[in-house]
Amino acid sequence: MALLEVRNLRTSFRTDDGIVRAVDGVSFEVEKGQVLGIVGESGSGKSVTNLTIMGLNPRQNTITSGEALWKGRDLLKMKPAELREIRGSEISMIFQDPMTSLNPVHTIGKQLVEAILLHRDVTKRVARARALELLRAVGIPRADARIDDYPHQFSGGMRQRVMIAMALINDPDLLIADEPTTALDVTTQAQILALMKRLQQDFGSAIIMITHDLGVIAEIADDVFVMYAANVVEQAEVHDLFNRPQHPYTWGLMGSLPRLDADVERLTQIPGQPPSLLRPPPGCRFHPRCPYVMEVCKTTVPKLVPTQKDPGHLQACHLDEETKDREAAKLLEAMMVEAG
């Protein structure tokens, strides 16, 4: 049985302007120890999906439907107290901006100890020792001195390490990382990614990695799904996704990346911008921007179905597979990789 099974998750927000459908029918599974990458741009719904699973959306004006089965129990139907037991111990989450994610008036030691004491019945001394252990594990130098420092005395990269320590301190089975390196410098990002990979092996947690950076996905994910405008448009094992992308949006994303390893004169640009989630376009939500748009795309929503060549690779597009393979090949050729 998979660790987390999400079925047909839908989340909408009631706003003054109407109902915003932020997540509109997302299904996926996470196995023990697996790294699942979720790729999407702003407004795609990638963050809201995970906030819904964790129950962190604002209580009022949020409408949720579907299932999120954690070890067989539906998180969406749990009582708040039950969900709180799981949050922070079995499933934990780290967020994008390390500069604001820690309370500025408490020491980091206090915040780490709080994370432990919320879920384990131990003495403060034991909790503090465990906090020190984690700080060392994430590479904070002179941890025994720094544990009583305040967040503003740490740099961005260090704060993110503290967040990771806080997330792993109760040995979670699943760590959800929402754009953990987006706000960091590239060398710091490399450090954090290397750290996460190592910790994932040491602790054995599964990771859901949310990002807009295909490079990060390529480095760390086992499986990927691509979100656009509240839907999943493609889902595959990571090598498959990069070798045989099957959705025009994925092609657009890959083509619009300036690359270190390839020479592209003109970047592929996806015209226009992501649609409003208040009144999404009918049919396929990507159709107003799609260079391959056909009549059927404007009326019928494409279903997320397996490709013929590979049942593990799902995509939601009306184009036939032959055309897709041809276009994908053209794209990859244009981005010809120079030998390492």
Added chain:
Amino acid sequence: MATTNSVPTTTTAAETADGNLLVVDDVKKHFPITRGIIFQKEIASVKAVDGVSFSIKPGETLGIVGESGCGKSTLARCIMRLLDPTAGRVIFDGHDITNLSRPSMRPVRRDMTMIFQDPYASLNPRKRVGFIVAEPLEVHGIGTAAEIKLRVQELLEVVGLNPEHYNRFPHEFSGGQRQRIGVARALAVNPKLIVCDEPVSALDVSVQAQILNLLKDLQDDFGLTYVFIAHDLNVVRHISDRVMVMYLGKVAEVASRDVLYREPKHPYTGALLSAVPIANPELGRKRESIVLEGDVPSPVNPPSACRFHPRCPRFVEGHCDVEEPPLYPFGEGHVAACHYPLERWPMTASEMHRGRRVREEEPAPAPDYAASS
């Protein structure tokens, strides 16, 4: 034979310029930190930019790349004279503009404009788009009201916006469109040089591509020269002719684009290149990337001699921490400030290792200075 970081000061500005549109000569920008009960005394300073020199020819794009705290944004503001350099010279189009008074700078600002990072903050939300783009023209007194309006509509079209949206407010546009407005504003006065301070960092990837393509097209159409500042190496590679890497207020390496990315000489450049995630799972996981240890040290108290030595995989004790490396030349304008430049590329961290590595005291992490980067 090494070149030093400064140009002799006896030559005139025009002579120094030597056909270059912009020459930056040993510019420094230090922000003082004061202490004292009644009278503030300077006890230290944040050395945001500490001796940077480079030159740009007309029509070229120089990419400046570096991480937070390296001083690239501060440098951009010094070039634009939005900040006054503490030392050094900025020579634009043959004129020394380093110490010009504000009124004297006015005509210069027709030739040198800027595009900013945050498309949500750099446009006045209370002004209509037409006003925003027209303002530079009005400030410099170019054209009658009718001519200005025509020009603004022309500009909006050039950057890919509907000229009929002249009367809309910024909040009615998306991030990418707002950045286009910023570009139109920078173009309004027909500048020679545009300083782009991280213009695509705040945008989604798909929109990023639109703006990058636009900037490239405009450069071809209007013969513009760009100083393009970014922290994303992919982006810089795409748009630059030459690239300059900065670290902690100093220049680490300068080279033409292809050379920098294929044969970097400075270990920091190598680490940067190695750290960028590659959107290719096979390549990405096969290579052994160089992971630097520690954080970028504080620009208040930079390490002695070579600024990079505490984190450098090639550190040689007794040399790198004693003698500051000048910018050694490697031919064809390629310079790098390192005593032990990389012999080849790619290299892994273990291959880079050279001298006896002595672990120094962990450098203090960079505090939150508003002045950093």
Added chain:
Amino acid sequence: MFRYLVRRTLWAIMLFIVITFVTFVIFFMAPQNPGRAVCGGERARADCIERATEKLGLDDPIPVQYLRFLKRLVIDRSLGQSFITNEQVNDVIADAAPVTASLVFGGAILWMMIGLVVGIFSALRPRSLLDRIAMVGVLVGVSAHPVWIGLIFSYFLGYKWHITPIATYADFFNPVEGQPGGPWQWFYHMILPWCTFAILFAALYVRMIRANVMETMSEDYVRTARAKGAPESRVLGAHVLRNALLPVVTMLGMDIGIALGGAIFTEGVYQLPGLGLTAINAVNAQDLAVVQGVVVFSTLCIIFFNLIVDLLYAWIDPRIRLT
């Protein structure tokens, strides 16, 4: 931290000197000759004015007069004598200050209670019925004049329904012969004044606390706390309030400091012999020495409270300590 303290104290002293000098100059630049004021104002006789001028040293240059004033203030610790009653101004203030203090501190406790309770609950349930009622209440509280409120309360609760006394002050420690006194009477007589005085501030603080709490609730670190599995009560107590109420501390200190200078309207309506009423009476009687005494005293209070607030803030917020 020590350096910070020393620097702030030095600034406070300098501020005090500047303010008292300006006050001094203003009063003695006033069109009214103080000598004439001492002699009864309009009805002053020439020879009286002459004697008064000499006695008060009004012919000397202003800086000399100011230094004399300062010397008297700092060394003799005296604020001079009332022009009208010849009482020591120190005594006048010593009688009036406790009255104002009871009003202000009691009022502060009341307004903080209202502000915290209503402000926090409204922030937790925005746009609910409670919240909307609270916001209407705030509007009324901010718009209605304390004198008007005072008179309304006084009329209905005091005169018509006899729930509370109409006016006057009952001394806590030393009841005057023939007048109510002692702790209970003091409390009983202060109820209406406290309510009147507190209404305006309560409204302002409800609004401020509500805004601060709402803003803090949307901060990232509050989300982190929830993600750790903390129950809402803990999120509120340990994370939200501690941050949201920081600015309230500053405001409270400053407001109390200012109010100690004399809650003029409230004192006026209820005839409480505090600093405000004293000052008004002195102005009407042209008793410049007393007016000046009140100004100096309230300046001292404000400076003192500002200093306390600065120190308190530095103590509470770890980000500030390091200057």
